[in-house]
Amino acid sequence: MRKRPQQQRSRQMVETLVDATARCIVENGLDGATTPRIAELAGVSVGSLYQYFDGKEALIEALVERMAADIAKGLKRLPMEPTGNLRDMISAAIRFGFTLLNSGDGLYVELVRNWHRLPTQKVADTLQQHFLELARLYFLKHYREHPVENLQVRTFIIVNSTIFTMVRLISQDHPLVRQEDVAEGLIEMIVGYMESGPQAA
Amino acid sequence: MRKRPQQQRSRQMVETLVDATARCIVENGLDGATTPRIAELAGVSVGSLYQYFDGKEALIEALVERMAADIAKGLKRLPMEPTGNLRDMISAAIRFGFTLLNSGDGLYVELVRNWHRLPTQKVADTLQQHFLELARLYFLKHYREHPVENLQVRTFIIVNSTIFTMVRLISQDHPLVRQEDVAEGLIEMIVGYMESGPQAA
Amino acid sequence: MRKRPQQQRSRQMVETLVDATARCIVENGLDGATTPRIAELAGVSVGSLYQYFDGKEALIEALVERMAADIAKGLKRLPMEPTGNLRDMISAAIRFGFTLLNSGDGLYVELVRNWHRLPTQKVADTLQQHFLELARLYFLKHYREHPVENLQVRTFIIVNSTIFTMVRLISQDHPLVRQEDVAEGLIEMIVGYMESGPQAA
Amino acid sequence: MRKRPQQQRSRQMVETLVDATARCIVENGLDGATTPRIAELAGVSVGSLYQYFDGKEALIEALVERMAADIAKGLKRLPMEPTGNLRDMISAAIRFGFTLLNSGDGLYVELVRNWHRLPTQKVADTLQQHFLELARLYFLKHYREHPVENLQVRTFIIVNSTIFTMVRLISQDHPLVRQEDVAEGLIEMIVGYMESGPQAA
DNA sequence: GATGAATGAGCTTTCATTCAT
DNA sequence: AATGAATGAAAGCTCATTCAT
Numbered sequence: 001m002r003k004r005p006q007q008q009r010s011r012q013m014v015e016t017l018v019d020a021t022a023r024c025i026v027e028n029g030l031d032g033a034t035t036p037r038i039a040e041l042a043g044v045s046v047g048s049l050y051q052y053f054d055g056k057e058a059l060i061e062a063l064v065e066r067m068a069a070d071i072a073k074g075l076k077r078l079p080m081e082p083t084g085n086l087r088d089m090i091s092a093a094i095r096f097g098f099t100l101l102n103s104g105d106g107l108y109v110e111l112v113r114n115w116h117r118l119p120t121q122k123v124a125d126t127l128q129q130h131f132l133e134l135a136r137l138y139f140l141k142h143y144r145e146h147p148v149e150n151l152q153v154r155t156f157i158i159v160n161s162t163i164f165t166m167v168r169l170i171s172q173d174h175p176l177v178r179q180e181d182v183a184e185g186l187i188e189m190i191v192g193y194m195e196s197g198p199q200a201a
Numbered sequence: 202m203r204k205r206p207q208q209q210r211s212r213q214m215v216e217t218l219v220d221a222t223a224r225c226i227v228e229n230g231l232d233g234a235t236t237p238r239i240a241e242l243a244g245v246s247v248g249s250l251y252q253y254f255d256g257k258e259a260l261i262e263a264l265v266e267r268m269a270a271d272i273a274k275g276l277k278r279l280p281m282e283p284t285g286n287l288r289d290m291i292s293a294a295i296r297f298g299f300t301l302l303n304s305g306d307g308l309y310v311e312l313v314r315n316w317h318r319l320p321t322q323k324v325a326d327t328l329q330q331h332f333l334e335l336a337r338l339y340f341l342k343h344y345r346e347h348p349v350e351n352l353q354v355r356t357f358i359i360v361n362s363t364i365f366t367m368v369r370l371i372s373q374d375h376p377l378v379r380q381e382d383v384a385e386g387l388i389e390m391i392v393g394y395m396e397s398g399p400q401a402a
Numbered sequence: 403m404r405k406r407p408q409q410q411r412s413r414q415m416v417e418t419l420v421d422a423t424a425r426c427i428v429e430n431g432l433d434g435a436t437t438p439r440i441a442e443l444a445g446v447s448v449g450s451l452y453q454y455f456d457g458k459e460a461l462i463e464a465l466v467e468r469m470a471a472d473i474a475k476g477l478k479r480l481p482m483e484p485t486g487n488l489r490d491m492i493s494a495a496i497r498f499g500f501t502l503l504n505s506g507d508g509l510y511v512e513l514v515r516n517w518h519r520l521p522t523q524k525v526a527d528t529l530q531q532h533f534l535e536l537a538r539l540y541f542l543k544h545y546r547e548h549p550v551e552n553l554q555v556r557t558f559i560i561v562n563s564t565i566f567t568m569v570r571l572i573s574q575d576h577p578l579v580r581q582e583d584v585a586e587g588l589i590e591m592i593v594g595y596m597e598s599g600p601q602a603a
Numbered sequence: 604m605r606k607r608p609q610q611q612r613s614r615q616m617v618e619t620l621v622d623a624t625a626r627c628i629v630e631n632g633l634d635g636a637t638t639p640r641i642a643e644l645a646g647v648s649v650g651s652l653y654q655y656f657d658g659k660e661a662l663i664e665a666l667v668e669r670m671a672a673d674i675a676k677g678l679k680r681l682p683m684e685p686t687g688n689l690r691d692m693i694s695a696a697i698r699f700g701f702t703l704l705n706s707g708d709g710l711y712v713e714l715v716r717n718w719h720r721l722p723t724q725k726v727a728d729t730l731q732q733h734f735l736e737l738a739r740l741y742f743l744k745h746y747r748e749h750p751v752e753n754l755q756v757r758t759f760i761i762v763n764s765t766i767f768t769m770v771r772l773i774s775q776d777h778p779l780v781r782q783e784d785v786a787e788g789l790i791e792m793i794v795g796y797m798e799s800g801p802q803a804a
Numbered sequence: 805g806a807t808g809a810a811t812g813a814g815c816t817t818t819c820a821t822t823c824a825t
Numbered sequence: 826a827a828t829g830a831a832t833g834a835a836a837g838c839t840c841a842t843t844c845a846t
Contacts, residue, residue: 584756816837
């Protein structure tokens with residue numbers, strides 16, 4: 001970002017532009033979201049856009065960050081106490097995921113689809129960190145001992161498996177399987193996996 | 202394809218162009234693979250490219266189809282008899298997947314990453330069909346009865362979970378987890394899932 | 403037009419571009435009037451051209467419209483009162499036509515020649531409407547009664563006969579007949595035709 | 604033409620190519636008639652096309668010439684004796700014109716529309732010559748004396764007026780006037796003109 | 805003679821970005 | 826600060842024509 005938004009007006013402008021970016025992606029897809037279109041949607045000149053952002057990438061980065069923050073906030077609100085039941089926690093997380101991906105008029109789905117062209121490292125890390133910590137605490141409560149490294153692998157697998165399976169499903173024009181069934185399947189699979197073996201994979 | 206290659210020379214040309222497309226994607230990414238660049242890499246004029254292919258899309262479609270054929274061939278060679286051991290089968294499939302994705306200088310990975318912009322429906326269906334059939338036979342042998350619908354959901358989940366987890370892993374610049382560990386984790390997870398419950402999820 | 407010109411500068415730009423289009427057609431013919439050439443003639447980048455016009459067609463449409471307006475203005479200035487003498491009116495119109503077609507370095511001629519590839523419907527209609535109305539008024543004054551439908555046919559015939567005969571003549575490299583003679587011939591023919599019969603053809 | 608078609612086969616090839624050109628123009632318009640398309644329609648390679656014709660222009664020239672010959676033949680068959688009635692002669696000519704333009708699936712119309720991009724000088728001259736001669740003979744019979752120069756102007760006017768009025772009419776998507784009415788109008792106008800004045804315009 | 809593969813200049817169009825106003 | 830006019834490299838694609846086979 002070019003400028004620290006210090007004034008009220010500036011913070012407003014940044015907001016507006018990021019909003020416009022989101023809307024533009026929803027309406028035109030990531031590739032169709034051009035700077036002129038975004039500026040127009042924001043009701044602002046291209047020049048102004050570049051006054052607040054270094055370019056298209058920066059704009060999208062800001063959007064991704066904002067969404068990451070939203071997701072983090074959402075996750076924290078989930079009833080996931082490490083003292084609780086594992087299946088319930090996982091179920092809550094997966095249903096939260098579906099809800100999120102189905103919201104925003106396809107914005108989330110479009111962004112996840114294009115993850116490799118976006119600055120998503122941070123988001124991915126956040127998610128992974130969140131679930132890793134959760135798992136750590138959970139297993140600490142329930143088993144006392146557990147190999148952390150192993151947990152990292154498990155977290156990596158379940159986070160990615162879940163997200164991309166969901167996105168693939170939602171992206172299908174004529175899905176052959178129902179979301180509800182996939183949600184239950186994922187829960188089944190992940191619960192089984194997390195409870196499996198001598199915590200050593 | 203625009204023209205049925207009638208001479209020896211032209212069949213050669215088609216090959217060369219698809220090869221060039223592959224190399225171009227490897228070197229420049231999918232977005233960077235432009236018709237001028239592909240033609241240049243192929244040592245051919247743009248005009249020639251358009252004599253054989255309707256455009257960029259057709260070129261990529263041809264590449265995808267060729268790769269799909271390769272994958273299908275590879276899958277058939279895998280030692281996966283429905284009479285065999287489930288874990289061994291899954292293990293073989295996953296290791297085959299990693300081998301494939303690690304080959305081709307990142308071509309496979311780049312293509313999977315961009316799945317939603319490619320004519321991949323066929324490939325995805327093929328894979329799913331393949332494993333669905335395999336699962337069907339396997340469970341027929343071992344349990345006699347099983348709900349097919351359910352199998353479809355499971356196949357969908359495991360195929361997508363596996364592929365995208367792998368691609369995400371390989372895409373990381375500084376992976377925090379080792380491929381070997383992820384391979385084992387995936388095997389563990391999938392075997393557990395496929396054996397779980399009264400075949401009803 | 404793509405953009406409503408908001409600044410002084412941009413209204414200028416639109417003018418410049420339409421001018422350049424006209425000059426380009428004069429110099430290179432309608433087919434030779436390409437967007438790069440027009441932009442260059444205008445002393446402007448191609449990009450700018452596309453900021454103001456949707457493309458070549460839009461550019462030409464703008465030119466045609468401007469010329470149509472000019473023609474309309476010219477026609478209105480002609481001393482053609484329905485109270486006047488028929489031959490004088492027709493003579494004035496035909497001489498105006500020749501003057502117009504001989505002006506603009508051949509621009510008009512080139513455009514009429516290519517009428518079928520241009521958005522000329524409006525122009526043609528305008529002309530026809532103009533003369534139809536004139537004829538209507540004239541005959542109302544002089545004969546009281548006359549079949550209107552018939553007038554429409556007559557107008558169609560004389561407008562097209564006149565214009566294309568003129569254009570064909572001007573297009574000839576080594577005309578075998580003189581413009582003056584053709585002008586008089588046309589006048590003779592049309593006057594005769596308009597006065598002929600019991601207004602029923 | 605590159606080659607005098609001396610062998611049976613060659614003459615056949617030339618025929619075939621010119622036929623294909625005609626069909627191609629009908630199907631794709633003059634601009635859409637490309638050499639590859641023509642060759643394909645002819646069931647011949649582009650190479651062969653260039654063996655018999657110097658290029659696209661030559662091909663079209665050949666077509667135009669063939670059509671000119673057809674027209675000339677048709678004109679000669681018309682019952683137009685200079686001893687006959689003027690109106691009947693003109694009527695026959697105009698009806699012949701409409702018949703021709705309505706035939707050939709629009710080929711004639713498309714060619715006349717694009718007259719200025721075609722080698723039509725000869726065709727035009729032929730037509731003009733034909734009617735000039737006819738007029739000369741006619742007036743010789745009926746009036747003994749008449750100024751030839753004047754006849755040339757008249758011929759020029761009536762030929763062009765007629766043809767382009769017809770083509771304009773046929774080109775209209777939703778004609779506001781009927782062909783029959785226009786035919787009669789043209790006849791009226793031309794007869795009047797040819798009979799007008801002391802043969803001096 | 806016949807073939808059709810190969811050419812490449814040139815067209816239309818887009819869009820991230822700059823900079824004079 | 827804000828504007829939006831201007832840029833121009835680069836993309837996708839066509840087609841008349843040539844020439845090795």
